Amino acid sequence: MNRIFWLASYPKSGNTWMRAFLSNYGSDAEQPVDINNLNYTLPVSDRQIFDEILSMDTGNLRQDELDYFRPSVYRRLAGKTQTQQSVFWKIHDAFQRLPDGEPIFPQDLTGGVVYIVRSPLDVAVSYAYHSGISIDQAINWMADREHGLFNLPVRLYQVHQRMLSWSEHVLSWTEQTDLPLIFTRYEDMTFNPLPTFTKVIEFVRAAYPDVMIDDMGRIERALRFSSFDELQKQEHKHGFVEKDQRAATFFRKGKVGDWRNRLTSEQVQRILNDHGAVMRQYGYLTESGEIVEFG
Amino acid sequence: MPGVRHYQFHGINLVSTTDLADIPFSTAPDDPSSVTIRVGDVPTSLPNATATNITYQVAQDQCLLTLPRIARYLVSGGREIVYHNAGDEQSAMLFLLYWAFPALLHQLGILPLYASAIETPQGAVVFCGAPGAGKSTIAAKLVQQGYHLLADDLVAVRLDDAGQPQVMSGSPTLHLWLRSLRQLGYTDKDISALQALRPGLFKYRLPVDAHSGFCDHPLPLARLYLVYPVDHQPPTTPPVSQRNALPTLLHHITHRQMAFEMGKMRQHWQTAAQIMSRVEVSFLTYRGYGFESDQLAPVVEQDLQAL
Numbered sequence: 001m002n003r004i005f006w007l008a009s010y011p012k013s014g015n016t017w018m019r020a021f022l023s024n025y026g027s028d029a030e031q032p033v034d035i036n037n038l039n040y041t042l043p044v045s046d047r048q049i050f051d052e053i054l055s056m057d058t059g060n061l062r063q064d065e066l067d068y069f070r071p072s073v074y075r076r077l078a079g080k081t082q083t084q085q086s087v088f089w090k091i092h093d094a095f096q097r098l099p100d101g102e103p104i105f106p107q108d109l110t111g112g113v114v115y116i117v118r119s120p121l122d123v124a125v126s127y128a129y130h131s132g133i134s135i136d137q138a139i140n141w142m143a144d145r146e147h148g149l150f151n152l153p154v155r156l157y158q159v160h161q162r163m164l165s166w167s168e169h170v171l172s173w174t175e176q177t178d179l180p181l182i183f184t185r186y187e188d189m190t191f192n193p194l195p196t197f198t199k200v201i202e203f204v205r206a207a208y209p210d211v212m213i214d215d216m217g218r219i220e221r222a223l224r225f226s227s228f229d230e231l232q233k234q235e236h237k238h239g240f241v242e243k244d245q246r247a248a249t250f251f252r253k254g255k256v257g258d259w260r261n262r263l264t265s266e267q268v269q270r271i272l273n274d275h276g277a278v279m280r281q282y283g284y285l286t287e288s289g290e291i292v293e294f295g
Numbered sequence: 296m297p298g299v300r301h302y303q304f305h306g307i308n309l310v311s312t313t314d315l316a317d318i319p320f321s322t323a324p325d326d327p328s329s330v331t332i333r334v335g336d337v338p339t340s341l342p343n344a345t346a347t348n349i350t351y352q353v354a355q356d357q358c359l360l361t362l363p364r365i366a367r368y369l370v371s372g373g374r375e376i377v378y379h380n381a382g383d384e385q386s387a388m389l390f391l392l393y394w395a396f397p398a399l400l401h402q403l404g405i406l407p408l409y410a411s412a413i414e415t416p417q418g419a420v421v422f423c424g425a426p427g428a429g430k431s432t433i434a435a436k437l438v439q440q441g442y443h444l445l446a447d448d449l450v451a452v453r454l455d456d457a458g459q460p461q462v463m464s465g466s467p468t469l470h471l472w473l474r475s476l477r478q479l480g481y482t483d484k485d486i487s488a489l490q491a492l493r494p495g496l497f498k499y500r501l502p503v504d505a506h507s508g509f510c511d512h513p514l515p516l517a518r519l520y521l522v523y524p525v526d527h528q529p530p531t532t533p534p535v536s537q538r539n540a541l542p543t544l545l546h547h548i549t550h551r552q553m554a555f556e557m558g559k560m561r562q563h564w565q566t567a568a569q570i571m572s573r574v575e576v577s578f579l580t581y582r583g584y585g586f587e588s589d590q591l592a593p594v595v596e597q598d599l600q601a602l
Contacts, residue, residue: 073349
């Protein structure tokens, strides 16, 4: 049954870009896939999914009560979505377990995890813009182990997604051994796309049983059809249903290193203080603590 | 029978051994078709279940609903709800009225919608929408502006003898998230005086005056809105195409999967089709974040005047 691939990341780290790529790769059409209809992928935190499967208003459940049901809901959802059309499930949660030790993301369902990480310096800028908050507030959130999306008391059309701090989010996924995982950096997706996305395709090959995986032309076209310019163009033309209403656009700049134009030296220092150890571990800081340049 | 109380909820007379605090008292306590609500033994499973889901089982004329550490409910034949409380009473009551009771409505063939409703001079106006779309907030805003609340969180529609859809009266209470209360102008002090729907939940019971803010009788359905938050304002009310109207209504049936497994969807489909033949469905679009809810009432009023 292990056919679901989780696309996991902290917000604003390239998850939607990866979804657009995988959708275009699967569709292999003459035209780019519509960003408002990214087949092959499914944002599984939509509250309607939970309300429908549990046949109740899950807004009346506390977070621990809803979490208790999550593995069962995912199994049921996998049973309902028999086709390949929704094999990649997008999440922003940290990897977590229920009190009895069971992972919230069931092992028996999982083909693997594509985990995407992006420099917290750029995440802070993008997250602030996307959420309509100050950069200082975004930095606070990223250091807060209680932070989550659709957290109480504003929980609404998505279920609560507990994210922990940015560092803890990264470590929760990369240090767990229950689910096979490929680790992908946003910066490598940007500056080294072909080998980076090819590795992802090799990892998720079970999701495309009818496709020759060494079809480089197909990968290149999917990359072209999911380029930042293309995504931005589509959003400009038709809007994007997943955009937070507090932000003017979902696809803002997508640039690596934009933090240099936006963060004060104090803000940079705060992020380094909060996340320096994990940044060093994953190649965002040198051993001597210098910020790594990409590109 | 000593110790029993008589209530009326969505047109159904209830005889209960438990205090159903928010629910209006019945004006027909001797109704022989009253539904009984009582505490009692509830099995952990139904041996003759025809459908087993994560939170419930369905048998021929029974439905067993289970929330671990909260409560279990056995809903039988459209006549009785027996419950076993495994947690706090407030939570058990909330799920009894808004989770188990819709299952009973299905058994009776009454169409339950995940919606809110208000009274207008033209009749009942119902607001459907996705979770978090703003159904209760909009109803609350209109109640602030002098309209009467008909129901919140659950709206029951039945056809009268002439085939006219009638919207039943629920309880004089709105269920609102903290953010909605703030949008409606309630201060932290106001909110601290409200009771949470259940312990630990940032969703509150906002009572409306049972006499001056609540409609306690059924009303013909005049208009059905699909609440749809968007980026822009001011609010608009474009029609839902005839082709999409029926699927839209069916989509907002409470516990749709359960209804299907009870074999009730055909009957609901017929009710919904009848509704569609008599009532128009419109979107009600408004700016979801930081919306100026004051703008909603005039738009709805103008739309209704065209009926």
